[in-house]
Amino acid sequence: MAVPARRGPRLTVATVTLVTDVTRTAPLMGAARGDLGLLDRLVHRGAWRWYAGGSVGLIYQVFEVVGVWSAPGASTRERVVATVALAVYYACYLLVPPLVWPEREEVRVGATLGLLALSAALFPFVGEAAMWTWILVLSVAAFTWSSQAAGLVLVGVVTALALGLAALLGFPDSIGATWWITASVGTLMVAFGHQVRQTVRLRAANDEIARLAVDEERARFARDLHDSLGHSLTVVAVKSELAGKLAERDPAAAHAEMADVERLAREALADLRQAVAGFRSVTLEGELAVAGTALAAGGVALDVPSPASVVRPELRSVAAWAVREGVTNVLRHASATTCTIALSRNGVRIRDDGAAPAAAATAGGSGLRGLAERAAAVGARLDAGARPGGGFELRVQR
Helix, strand or coil: CCCCCCCCCCHHHHHHHHHHHHHHHHHHHCCCCCCCCHHHHHHCHHHHHHHHHHHHHCHHHHHHHHHHHHCCCCCHHHHHHHHHHHHHHHHHHHHHHHHHCCCCHHHHHHHHHHHHHHHHHHHHHHHHHHHHHHHHHHHHHHHHCCCHHHHHHHHHHHHHHHHHHHHHCCCCCCCCCHHHHHHHHHHHHHHHHHHHHHHHHHHHHHHHHHHHHHHHHHHHHHHHHHHHHHHHHHHHHHHHHHHHHHCCCCHHHHHHHHHHHHHHHHHHHHHHHHHHHCCCCCCHHHHHHHHHHHHHHCCCEEECCCCHHHCCHHHHHHHHHHHHHHHHHHHHHHCCCEEEEEEECCEEEEEECCCHHHHHHHHHCHHHHHHHHHHHHCCCEEEEEECCCCCEEEEEEC
């Protein structure tokens, strides 16, 4: 039973509308295989958007059904069977993409080729007009295959098949235009499908960038919080202990130390506010001055052979953080009597003569991890460990 001639221009608006809706199916297209069961895929929000767009692509197929019922010489039973066959095929066309999007590429390709093979079952019911369903196959391939080149190859194969069959039948009116419409619309669909996949990848990349940005901000805040409050509170503890010892024999000195404690507490609060606001910065000169005061309060002699200006400008910030971390560890862990901060063009070394095992125990702390991240950001390297002759050394060098 042959179906009367159909015309292809109706495909243009339907195709554009289909692509507009399919572009919004990204959450389902990007789902992993184990994320959704079969039923969940069919009722997913992305699936419903595909159904909307894909149904628009079926509008021109109404004329195939009209052709079935207007074909001369066919019985009512034959027309009903042909209509049911077309309806089943159209249902498969709509259901295949949501089912196979989360699957491996081989499964998606196999399902599409199976849909093409299934169209052969329509020929006994609707005749050569079944070739018009091949455009639906190309639409499925365009939006389920990950390779644009493979999609174009399929367009070429189906176009050649349509042209050969039309030529074999003498280019009847019902299918005379199928080959060039298949070629043009199929190519258009493959191009749009590639655009949809690029959109899906772009959205996934943007989501990953956003997640990494959040992680980086958390790491930055953790570093700044540790480096600012950790150092300040260590000095506060040292000065408070010293003030307690001086309270009876030298009240004036104890009062001075407690005034420093108050000042440091206020600075720590300001540092905390700056860390929260993201504006935390340090200078090498400032950290060297603070180091001298803090170490003197802890009874540690400080030696700085070179000025801060010898360090490369791009390394001074990380050198300042290294001085802060090194001095904090000397006061907290080392029980040292001397500390040397050796500055050079390529970095800084902080050495002490304290108890090496106790100092080495700090190597895995969060402060050193944060400092290592800061060093890596400017192409430098952090090394920290016990010195062969005793004591501890922290080194940031590029």
